[in-house]
Amino acid sequence: MLFRRHQEAADHRSLQLYGWFALMLLGLVLAVNGLLAGLWRLTSPFGEGYPALFFETNTAVVALFVLGGCFFETRRLREGGGPRVAHWLGGRELTEPEDALQRRLLNVVDEMALASGQPLPRVYLLPREDSLNAFVAGWDAGDTALCVTRGALERLDRAELQGLVAHEFGHIRAGDLPLSMRLLALVWGLSLVHGFGRSLMDTGEDGRVSPMAWMVGALLAIVGWLGWLAGRALQAAVSRQREFHADASAVQFTRSRDGIGQVLRKVWHDQQAHAARLHHPAAGLVASMLMHQPAGGCLATHPRLSERIRRLHGRILPPMPATAVRAEAEPRRMRATAHTAGAMMAAAPGSPAPADVHGLALATPDDRDALDRLRRLSGPTEQRLAVLALMMDPANAREHKLWRQQAEGLPHAERILQDVMALQPPRRVPEFERLTAQMARDPITQRRAVVEAGRDLLRADGRVSPRDRLWWLSLRHRLNDAQREAPMLRPVTGQGQDLSELPPDALQAVAALSAYLARMLPEPETVPAGGEASRPLRAAAAEAWLSGIGRRTGLPDITVTPPPDADGLMLALTTVQELSWMLRPLLVKGWVEEAVNHSPNGVMSDATADALRLVAGLIDAPLPPMLSAHYPRA
Template identity: 30%
Template structure:
């Protein structure tokens, strides 16, 4: 199962989850209505009667009113909780007492954790997420958010201090798989829906506490309040019981798949298996102490609860089951860890699930690494095949060489630029420099002189020499590094920054497609809410098809100055996409507003249709027989805005030097 299949399955799981919770809510409404009807019937001193007589005596209007009231209470409570979590992962991390470390990590353990997260983000082609440290001695972690652009990774103090680098990489890779597989949005919806069901039980407990005052000296009034409160309490927690069962059942299988994905990302089962073993042998295990930790139990790397009723409420599989799937040679807690050769051995026996099959094949890949390449094709065809192969197999799932390349890219970024990317003030100057076109630099600098803060201009002057010599393949990773620091800007600062960026894009009255692509990556990583146009026009198949054609036309003009050459490239892309040909829009038809609108509409393409579109974009760019570094960067930028993070691609020079760079980086950052 690849990234797009996971995304499609996540959509179907989300729909199924909503249906199951709707059934649970309807059941609660029916039980609550019946309870109140019975209570009302017997409070009038009436004897036994059939349900029909009870409801008839109560009045169908009143029954309907009770059902509407309960529905409204659940809906309002769920909406309120979801609004509290509207900030996505940041709201969850802060509710657990998390501290963001992207800007100023404290100590070697925090710096190492930040390095590991940044390397994984650059290797997978996604903006660097905010990293939060939870001050807890337990070994645990989580990923939270609505989509990759607003995701955060939370790591406990025990996690970053008790695990070695390889084990920490395994944990972070596990959490990145949740980011990519569409689990995070589902997890937040679960929290909101469960809160809505729980509110009935909370109302019951409030009534129970207040029953002492009910009715003054009227024991009958007090008894009625007590009975209503007790009934609502039982009903509410019954709903929560079934809601947690649904949550747990959904979560357990996803953990097996995330473990398998972690092996795929790191090409090693030793790291994640070692982390799980340390949890089992650690005094605090993975049990978080935060007061509201149980609310988010399904989001963690390992279970945060010490006990679970007969395993029904377990949001994670048992540690022993997870470790045995990853390391079949493991003999139990308290034994010596398996050797490297044992940990890399192929699993035996019949796989228990898709996750087992995936781990078995990946273990074989660990034991016999190596990328295949054909010497019978031209360098251009090999490059195109590499791009198409990446779309099929490496979107949000970087290969071992691409993970190494992510480290290499990080090591090749000059130290002053890397430092600037972590500072909210200097990051603005760095982003301005990355978005400037060499042929327009003087004109764009004049714009900044008039619009930007003088101190930002001074920072820009310090960074400009290094920016002028920055390799093309480092621009997009460096921009991704800037995202957490730019998120720390105050709203007014961000609006000024965004206006200046748009002024740079419009400096000469024309749209430079590469500048626009980097701008969209920046906005996509910084703004969690979708553009208004998407809500209006993205719902129709025609709008989606028109958006895809427009983006293909944009790519055709980007790679070809001549109209006829652009037309042939455009038609090749349409043929790859298997859609009917249409006239090629002229270069003057491509405006900033139309590009933005087309991109946000295309982002809503069904997951299983996105690979074909990405391949069509690649074929359009490559039609002139050349795939330059800037063209690969452009394709990766658009893929990122479509929520399809594409890892960096190896050039021939990269292939020769990646291992050397990666080894040096590991020594520097470990």
């Protein structure tokens, strides 16, 4: 990671900025002193010399306005941070909106925060702006605000909105925000000299203006305007250097150049129609922060759109119109407020287990008591029976019968089974992971006995379903002593940075593992009255999910049939485990996002989430936030 190099580059840019600002301030002081000295000679041709402290006073006044204005504006910006800038431009914060397009924006921000590895900013909508634009402001991760115009929200599809938001996250990751905020404060300070000159030219309470005051004001207004212009030129020069980098970051975070590329083409079309500017009077001061600002010459804060498009696509593509998009159903943001949870906990007695806004089960008193008792289990036999009970299908009578046979002789075995069955479904896999992490320190003979008992339990009914095999493989993987006593598999190098760049054998393994997962997820959108999805419905849902995986990852067409057998599954797992640390999370992220997209109302079922979590553990990949949000926090 080049964090230190980025940090040093940011410090170097800041020093350069302060150096140029000092030169502009010196030039402004010299210009004011020179012009006022000429004015004094013009109005007092026969006077000798200049009044006492003439130049010192002029210098102090200019420094007071520029440095004082810069200081106080910096202080105000630091106190308010990004939200102050957002409110300054008429932004309205989005938290838990009902509008589908606004929910889509919040979900996209969550996704890009994950892809860029940055904390979530506060999200604001500029409801009065019809242009396609966005910007981020703030000093650090704690006060960052991301503002998106209403035009971008209503006229960009989801992929394009991802490109727009990813561009802004590129600025955050590159450390451009503090520099932009300092530039904003410096330009504001330079503009105060011009404002002071204009105030001297105004009429007094008696409706008159002093000729001398008017001439001094005119000089200060002219010189101040030139200083402000120089500050804007410096602001624009710094900004132009960072836009290409942010465009490249958008491609990196979204794994597609079409999103940001089509946004730029639509902005180009609006620019030709003279509809690409923000209407707010203060928009010019934040021009360097915007995704694009149509200004030419030395004040151009952004490179030409044609050049940005050429660098993205390798050639200049024509502008394209931005029409209104259809508001499609979008799941709510993956978080619940305490107010929402409290309201649902107050549900009437006898109602089903309460769930939060994402459809997740919330803790009940019985659930918490059962969890507390399970976490007090310490003996190896008790832990083994708890793990086996967590792996069982609650509706499989033969598995329950075999479990009770293995539990003979333990007085409180039935209490363990009841506690496991009392757990809400999202708690089963996390508790399984907690127990197996403790048991991984047991002697190898005990661990092998647990793995064999799990195998016998899951085939008690004479067959091993895809779900059973996944649970057993997870048990063996987590208890395997090779993980502790032998070196882990080293990822194969030279795989590139994209799944589509994998060699054929690795692509085949990814396709096989995806086809195996398709046998368990996602749930079909429509289920017959009988409750269970029919075979054609499930096959159609699996095909749609696999097609989405192929489009998202750039993989070749993946077919549902034939799914891998036991040997093919083990070979696929071994190959995928050898992928690089960067590619495995990308694969899991693609699986999860497509499962959400193909689940009813955008909410994964517990079975779908459990399958994805188990397979992520099998390939040692971290859980994406969209999946981890399905499970209650410890």
